[in-house]
Amino acid sequence: MSFIDFLLQHSPALIVAIPLLGAFLTPLISKINNRVRNVFVILIILITTILVMLLASDVFSGNIHTYVFGSQDLTVPLVRILFEVDAMSAFMAIIGSILLLVSVIYSWSFIDENSGLDKYYTLVLLLAAGMFGMMLTGDMFNFFVFLEITSIASCALIAFWTNKGKAVEAAFKYIVISSLAALFILFSIALLYGQYNALNIAVLGSVIQFSYLDKIALVLLIAALAMKAGIVPMHMWLPDAYGRAPASVTIILIGATQASLYGVFRVCFTLYGNTINLSSASIGWIIVLLGLITMLIGVAMALIQSDFKRLIAFSAVAEIGFIFLGIGTGLTLFANNQMFGLIGTTAMSGGIFHIINDSLDVGLLFLVAGAVYYATKETSLDKMGGLARHMKYTTIFFIIGLLAISGIPPMNGFASKLLIYESTFQLNPILSIVAILSSIMLLAVFVKVFHSAFLGPALPKFNGVKEVPKTMLFAMGIIASIIIIFGLFPDLVINNIVDPAVNALINYSDYIREVIPTFTGGF
Amino acid sequence: MIFNFPFIAVIALIIIGLYAMVFRKNLIKMVIGITIIQSGVNLFLITLGYREGSVAPIFTSLPSGTEIPQGMAFPVPQALTLTSIVIGVAVLALMLSLIIHIYRHYGTLDVRKIGGEK
Numbered sequence: 225m226s227f228i229d230f231l232l233q234h235s236p237a238l239i240v241a242i243p244l245l246g247a248f249l250t251p252l253i254s255k256i257n258n259r260v261r262n263v264f265v266i267l268i269i270l271i272t273t274i275l276v277m278l279l280a281s282d283v284f285s286g287n288i289h290t291y292v293f294g295s296q297d298l299t300v301p302l303v304r305i306l307f308e309v310d311a312m313s314a315f316m317a318i319i320g321s322i323l324l325l326v327s328v329i330y331s332w333s334f335i336d337e338n339s340g341l342d343k344y345y346t347l348v349l350l351l352a353a354g355m356f357g358m359m360l361t362g363d364m365f366n367f368f369v370f371l372e373i374t375s376i377a378s379c380a381l382i383a384f385w386t387n388k389g390k391a392v393e394a395a396f397k398y399i400v401i402s403s404l405a406a407l408f409i410l411f412s413i414a415l416l417y418g419q420y421n422a423l424n425i426a427v428l429g430s431v432i433q434f435s436y437l438d439k440i441a442l443v444l445l446i447a448a449l450a451m452k453a454g455i456v457p458m459h460m461w462l463p464d465a466y467g468r469a470p471a472s473v474t475i476i477l478i479g480a481t482q483a484s485l486y487g488v489f490r491v492c493f494t495l496y497g498n499t500i501n502l503s504s505a506s507i508g509w510i511i512v513l514l515g516l517i518t519m520l521i522g523v524a525m526a527l528i529q530s531d532f533k534r535l536i537a538f539s540a541v542a543e544i545g546f547i548f549l550g551i552g553t554g555l556t557l558f559a560n561n562q563m564f565g566l567i568g569t570t571a572m573s574g575g576i577f578h579i580i581n582d583s584l585d586v587g588l589l590f591l592v593a594g595a596v597y598y599a600t601k602e603t604s605l606d607k608m609g610g611l612a613r614h615m616k617y618t619t620i621f622f623i624i625g626l627l628a629i630s631g632i633p634p635m636n637g638f639a640s641k642l643l644i645y646e647s648t649f650q651l652n653p654i655l656s657i658v659a660i661l662s663s664i665m666l667l668a669v670f671v672k673v674f675h676s677a678f679l680g681p682a683l684p685k686f687n688g689v690k691e692v693p694k695t696m697l698f699a700m701g702i703i704a705s706i707i708i709i710f711g712l713f714p715d716l717v718i719n720n721i722v723d724p725a726v727n728a729l730i731n732y733s734d735y736i737r738e739v740i741p742t743f744t745g746g747f
Numbered sequence: 748m749i750f751n752f753p754f755i756a757v758i759a760l761i762i763i764g765l766y767a768m769v770f771r772k773n774l775i776k777m778v779i780g781i782t783i784i785q786s787g788v789n790l791f792l793i794t795l796g797y798r799e800g801s802v803a804p805i806f807t808s809l810p811s812g813t814e815i816p817q818g819m820a821f822p823v824p825q826a827l828t829l830t831s832i833v834i835g836v837a838v839l840a841l842m843l844s845l846i847i848h849i850y851r852h853y854g855t856l857d858v859r860k861i862g863g864e865k
Contacts, residue, residue: 365827365830369830369834372834372837372838375838376837376838376841379841379845380841383845383848386848389849389852389853389861392845392848392849392852393849393861395845396774396842396845396846396849399838399841399842399845400768400777400778400781400842403781403785403838403842404768404781404784406834407781407784407785407788410788410792410831411761411788411791414788414791414792414795414824414827417795417823417824417827418795423823
């Protein structure tokens with residue numbers, strides 16, 4: 225067996241294990257030198273990214289990977305933890321690894337003047353381990369454990385600037401919400417376990433009956449995961465947390481939020497996949513409605529904000545609404561084979577494609593906001609002006625982010641939003657009207673920001689402002705170039721990355737059959 | 748009926764905890780609310796794994812004459828509960844340390860006087 229095959233076989237475990245071990249080595253390494261520590265952390269994330277890409281390229285060609293911790297004999301129940309990686313998990317892991325890589329490169333200069341950086345990098349790597357664990361695991365209880373690791377690490381990172389009262393308050397809000405959500409998830413895991421004597425997602429998915437208790441568990445799981453994903457009306461923690469955390473942390477938090485979204489889809493499509501005929505229309509409509517409310521409230525709140533990062537945070541809420549709208553439309557039609565073939569798959573690929581576009585666009589805007597803060601130490605839009613004169617590269621990146629988030633060609637946001645518009649229009653025209661309206665309002669929001677922060681006469685207090693360091697520009701450049709490539713060649717991305725993920729969600733029986741070969745349900 | 752008492756206790760604990768989280772104005776009392784919910788969920792897990800008249804599932808110290816495995820309580824929920832307790836302690840410590848920081852900044856623990864961003 226060649227070395228690459230060996231790596232491929234063990235990559236599901238290594239993707240979680242390498243950041244976890246790296247996290248506990250970081251405090252030791254930072255005793256040597258700060259520069260060595262930064263290089264070490266970037267190296268760890270780089271190795272993880274390469275492993276993710278390796279695993280993803282194999283998974284996208286049609287193989288589902290399983291990795292067994294514990295007894296290899298699959299007939300003995302409950303004495304193992306299973307990692308199961310299908311195309312959807314691999315797709316999410318790619319997003320997570322891109323965001324992490326960009327974040328650690330950006331952190332090099334951005335966070336450099338703070339103290340306690342060994343703890344910062346330890347927490348970043350812990351957050352990475354938790355996030356990848358959520359995406360790759362095939363076990364409900366394991367999912368809960370990684371969810372808690374993610375919450376604890378991100379809570380400590382949100383409160384990284386403890387000298388600011390608002391940051392600590394945002395972190396407290398976040399930990400209260402996420403520990404409550406995690407307890408709901410544990411309760412529903414217990415409900416499922418008590419009925420079916422299993423914790424594995426595939427095993428549960430093969431025997432689930434949609435009994436009364438299962439319905440309670442479904443409601444609790446979706447409510448809790450939507451709470452973690454920042455869906456309106458459970459979004460109040462998100463603008464605080466995104467707005468008050470350092471920008472390099474915010475971009476990883478986007479990845480952690482997307483991991484919770486992944487949990488919603490995994491629960492709806494795989495765990496409850498076999499009973500989806502009984503439930504799909506109503507659950508789908510609930511998700512569509514949540515998506516609509518999320519979009520409208522998100523943009524409406526973004527319009528009235530005057531704090532740069534808080535404004536972007538509300539537009540991030542709105543963007544999650546688009547994802548929910550796309551996936552919910554697919555779920556609504558899931559039981560209806562003919563309609564699903566016509567509209568559902570388009571809506572689903574729009575929704576899934578928008579996950580990656582949302583994280584890149586919002587991530588780029590947060591990095592720009594962080595760069596503006598780094599250069600001017602100012603967060604309020606009312607006090608900014610004329611920054612384009614001093615920070616020309618940052619301004620260009622902001623324009624790219626502005627066009628991408630409001631869905632204007634040739635940026636990537638256009639491709640996924642167009643798919644969502646045209647498929648939701650066929651389900652119900654009102655859905656696509658609301659979606660287009662929110663998109664236009666997003667454009668208005670960011671044109672306002674562009675005008676008040678970057679245009680206008682040079683202000684005397686910003687005379688000494690210089691362009692941000694090269695590592696920060698490089699990090700923004702990575703995301704901006706991915707945005708432009710995705711925008712110019714959306715068909716390549718959809719065929720190679722998005723469609724396998726959509727098919728993995730639709731053909732949930734493949735996921736189950738990987739563990740239980742005798743399973744005969746599904747389409 | 749008597750066998751349902753643990754489940755009634757679980758629901759009661761969760762509702763009391765939610766009440767404390769939603770209606771109490773003191774941050775420490777909110778944290779206590781979360782801890783109560785957590786106890787409720789842990790009790791639920793433990794109750795699920797209990798068989799009537801069973802003993803603790805420790806192979807090396809079973810009383811003589813125990814049927815294996817019918818005479819033992821189910822071990823998996825207990826393992827889950829242990830993990831959940833450990834995580835709960837970490838979250839509790841983090842929340843209390845944040846409360847210390849909040850008290851330093853605002854000089855109060857009353858939620859009505861802290862923060863408030865539009």
